[in-house]
Amino acid sequence: MVGSISDITEQRNAEQALREAHAELEQRVAERTEQLALTNWSLQEEIVERTRAEEAIRESELRYKLLADATFDGVAIHDQGILLEVNPGLERMFGYQPGELIGRSILDLIADESRDIVIARMQAGARGPYEAMGRRKDGSTFPGEVVVRPYQYRGKDVRLVAGRDITERKHLEEARARYLETLEQQVAERSADIARLESQRAQTEKLAAMGRLAAGVAHEINNPIAGIKNAFTLVRQAVDPAHPNAEFAALIDREIARVASIIQNMYQLCRPETRVDETVDVWTLVKDLEALLMPLLQQRRLKFDVDLMASVQWLCLPRGDLMQVLLNLLSNAIECSPEGGTIVFSLREETDGVRLAVSDQGAGIDPEHLPHIFDPFYTTKTGRDQKGMGLGLSVSQSLVQAMGGTIEVETERHRGSTFTLRLPRERVGVKV
Template sequence: MNQSPATKIMVVEDETIVALDIQSRLRKFGYEVVAVCSSGEEALAQVPAVLPDLILMDIMLAGELDGIKTAEQIRSRYDLPVIFLTAYADEKTLQAAKLTEPYGYVLKPFEERELHSNIEMGLYRHKLEREIKESRQWFATTLKCIGDAVIATDEKGIVVFMNAVAQALTGWPESAAVGVELNAVFRIVNETTRQPAENPALRALREGVITGLANHTILLAQDGREFPIDDSAAPIRDERGNIIGVVLVFRDVSERKQAEDQIRRYNEQLEELVRVRTARLQQLERQRLENEKLAATGRMAARIAHEINNPLAGIKNSFLLIKDHVPRDHPDYEFVPRLEREIDRIAGIVQQMFTLYRPDRNMTKEYPASEAIRDVVALARSGAQEAGVTITVAIEQAGQARVNSEGTLRQVLFNLLRNAIEASARGSAIMVQAAARDGWLNLIVADQGCGIPEAIQSQVFEPFFTTKSGSATGGLGLGLSISKNLAEASGGAIRFESKQGLGTTFHILLPLAGSAPTRSEDN
């Protein structure tokens, strides 16, 4: 069976007889005496060779090194337990011996039991101290090597330990921080308000609970750098539960915060993309429904127009025959021109219904836009004068407009001017502007009328939608629908903005002849 090796003891005694007596007693106790030295110098030379577990040292040694000085060097170099042997017990000698932190003090002459108990107690104490020291060293090394910053304080909030990460983040070297109040080393503020934040370590000391930082906390380093951090602090308690300090663990979360900000930006971009795509899909769905509605309405209108057109032609021819036989001095002749105007109006409505069904997208004719604009304005001025409304015109290099048919520009502009006149109050003005830019004819018709209510603005281009049903002028609600159809058939577009009480502005885009127009934000 294996036995534990005997405890090795060195004896340092300058009296030979005493040394031999001690050696004999130690062997009796089962210890191994590895060296007997008569001076401090000899003992220092022998220690690294024999590495004893404990040293019995006479205080009053001959030579330059007495027992106290020899014990000091052995403790600092080898951390070995020393028990003093002496025949002197004066206060001065005791105080000098205490400074070397001996593991025992045996007065000569001594009893075997006293010597044995001091040796065993010294060995046990040294073993415990070494275990504690190794444990502390292990924890200290662990704290220094972990990736988080660690600061430990005493019960008063004074720094007693900092690892390398904490030193790097705070800008304080451990040698300068130890002994300083934690608030001076660990300075934190709110990221938004820049007001000092409550120190979690001091709160842990005060309340005896584990605490953490609030969000958006910034650490202010000694050198002026700033770090977003999160942390926690926990009280350190002794075996009785008393708080003897606090440990603060914190980390730089700059990279995490940047990643969170990046994810947030990506989410915002994704949400915006979804919003735009959803709006586009909704717009396409509205266009599809509008086109289906327009196509169905157009087909119905064409059938109705076809059915009306034949009898209308007979009515018109019959009227012309009757007209020629009614004398101008006849008392009912005043109804003749009225009847003729109404027949022509019905014919115009029928033509509009045909146009709504299928504008001819293949027929394009180039002609001076400025000339057509002036013609239409001149035609509309008579109605404007009757309504007490003025029309102003501004044309800037309108160029040649490529349009769906020869009358497209004229019809679109006339429809818009007629609506503007009907919506305008006496004394107001209508502005017509035209300019050539980026391959487009930009035509603007703006009035100072009552405006279009926001609730119905999305319906103004729908066929048969009208706000004039109760007015004297009436209306089928086809003018704007036909205008939009004609503009888009020409490769252009029409839009408007309107505010109640301020008026309405229509924008028409038609492609210019011989150009490749590009759409822009301005267009």
């Protein structure tokens, strides 16, 4: 048998080193595999998140598209004033074809008179709503209302604008304003009518009360005055006309007549009986007035102008009452007029009757006196200027109202006054 012995220590060491290297390599591969797995998981998560974000953006844009297409309002997205998206409603509103507005300035849709306002609002980041005038493609303009909101569009901060044509609303607002104005005017007129009627009612009640009082006083005075007048007639007959004091007899006679006239006026403030109507020829009436007033007119060198409508020939009313009213008004006009002035008497037919007016060129009536000129016993004259008891206009008003008419005055300081009588249609006879 032949044998050999060799040293394998080195071989064993090499094998051991190889095994250790292999184990280390496997460990590194495992660690790297784990790292790659973690990285891959992170990438997958990132991809999922990005996908979700993209889907959210697409859904948002889709919602905008659906809402914008479905509304009749105009909707647009702009970036620094440049239009990125517009809906069909906005295109219809401004008269543009689909896609024609993309890339244009939003200011192209704004009328010149509103551009400064819109630019200032854009620079201030105003959200609205606010109003501005829009301009269509054909150049016509219309009122619009604008609302602006910040918006995310494909990752950018832009502006979402919604606008609507408010022409119809403006028309309704204008119609409402006109209606309110008319309503306010009607309310004001109605309030004025109520105030006027209330004033007339109060005046009528006051006149009635004072008239009853005056009539009672006149009745009590009338009998003694009648006795005095009858007795004085006998006394006067006994006075020698050549007596030095005979002139006082004439004075007493005139004063008795004046007292009787005052009593008659007091009766007329509250006179229940109705005077008989008669046919009064207008031209004859004027001639009689002129004849009675001529001495006073000549004394003050006044001109008396008469302006009569030819179609009015006669009036149907108590002639004496009308004469008393007109004589009172004309006498007042003569007294108030400056020497050399003009007094005008006019008569005009109106739709619902006839209007008689007496105008003077006097100093006019003071505003503080105007509300009281028809009050019984109210007079602005004092001392020697006072010729009556302030019953003339009160009696005139009472007589005119008894005829179914009205009397009113218009006055202007230093220009004169006009007293106007209006009588109803049934009092008028016209030329056929």
